[in-house]
Amino acid sequence: MSDEPILTFEASNKLGKVASVDTSRVLIAVENAALLPRASVGSLVAIQGSTAQEFLIGMTERVTRQLQEQTSQPDPMAPTMLAVEVIPDDALRVILLGTYRTIEGTVHNRFKRGADSFPQIDRDCFLIEGPNLQRFMGLMGKKLDEKQRLELGHFVIDRSAVAIANGDRFFQRHAAILGSTGSGKSCAVSLILERAHARKHANIVVFDMHGEYASLANPSAQEDGKVPMPIAAAFKIAGPGDLVKAPENALFLPYWLLNREEMLSMILDRSDQNAPNQASRFTLHVRELKEKTLIAEKKQDVKATFTVDSPIPYKLLDLLVKLNHDDTTKGIGANNKEVKGEWEGRLTRFLSRLEAKAEDRRYGFMFKPPGSALKYDWLAQQIAKLLAAGEGKHGIKVVDFSEVPSDVLPVVTGVFARLLYDVQFWMQPEKRTPFVFVCDEAHLYLPVREDADAIEKQALYSFERIAKEGRKYGVSLLVVSQRPSDVSRTILSQCNNFLILRLTNDQDQNVVRRLMPDSLAGVLDGLPLLDTGEALLLGDAILLPARIKLKFPAIEPLSQTRNFWQEWGEKAPDSAAIATAVETLRQQSRTSEKIP
Ligand SMILES: Nc1ncnc2c1ncn2[C@@H]1O[C@H](COP(=O)(O)OP(=O)(O)OP(=O)(O)O)[C@@H](O)[C@H]1O
């Protein structure tokens, strides 16, 4: 970069002078009224700092013109007429964001976040526009090392400048993409995945709730007829149609992976007076069965320290037999007389709830796993599939959860994330490689704690732990939601970077406002007005909070907004397709394979 200062101002750029200052805001009295119309909310302003080399950089939050009526001198020709003149009183309110120095030590053109000093009254202020703006926005990205650049689109205030975030920082301490429905979140996710794909060993697991990102693994032809290269591998949580002959990419989450609390959150009815007995018998038997497996597998080391929560396979049938035995065994009283057994009849409701779940095909991915999923080595192979891409395999893994019943969705996502996180946690530190979970539609399984039921609390527990501790182990979350007010505050407040798209709902805006420092409140006022694909990027991945237009991804997720009016003019509903859909609904599976 040349040593020439990138900000050079002429007298014609001078807006006015500092009129008042408080801790983060500056009021500028505008003297050059012709410049005012060029300043809008979001425009950048430079305020002369304490030395000639220093400028404080601020973002306009409010532009005001008050018209004052003033009586001027009486006209000498008509002394009885008082002329009334309208004089504009122009002002800009600016939030201070950073400090720019033309030279600092030996470094030329240095910009840093935060104001090093407070501006002084009467200091000159300039509007950053034209070539100054282009060079300044360019400086934002130029400082980044090639290896860190995450290119997202361009700045709205200067369309010629590319908006580049620091890819390391973006993921280091969790990020969130928030915006109303149809604002462009899924497209933003696709774009970020596309960028990550360019890294040789990107490692991302996407929780895809609607099967939207399947297109990243199987792209269809674009308008020009070309088919783009796939950038991800597709997996799905096995649906009812995948149980007979599981496709290669179907994932099972057998019951034995669940820890005690996760399992009980699904099966136990805490209001049942026998709930404590049921929980204790369940725990005892599961522990015994796991121990039995360890003995058969000759895993002495594991046997010495395992707990009931350790993921060790056992047969569900064996557990049912043991619980049934408890539930039906009579006790023996005095004189060998048969009396009511200690557990007799106490486990009946528990057993029937467990059996009902085990029989339901929708829960097949958990209770009807293939025989191979009971093998001791199966877990390591599965985790390797998801965390280690291997030669010629994709590092970005899209996991389709669309066939998982909504009542257990939180447990399933929670167990999934917890297992991968635990493996990372127990890995030798020098062998760890970082990975990210993209939690699309996070409000569905990461609710606000006060509203969470027993099942949702399990998911919250797993994800909140990752939000709080993940950074140390190289595990990060990218939370995506259209209802930030319904997403766990603990998780959102741990996010350091935000890509906020159009957000129209008041409640959601308030949540976002509370996550940001007060000084940015003015910038957030524009959220309902953002265009589709436009976003505010805030956080430590970018030097200045900025409004950006996201680039459209090369492969669009399968979530296009439909053109109702046009389509009504072109295409009639298909009754045969409706009949097929009714059958699919009955089968609870989109897999074409017939269920016997
Ligand atoms: N950067 C962009 N530029 C232009 N159009 C875009 C951009 N991003 C998204 N769109 C359009 O906006 C529509 C909705 O996008 P998208 O599916 O990403 O929304 P969403 O926020 O994920 O919605 P939902 O919350 O309902 O999932 C799509 O039709 C897409 O073509």
Ligand SMILES: [Mg+2]
């Ligand atoms: Mg979406």
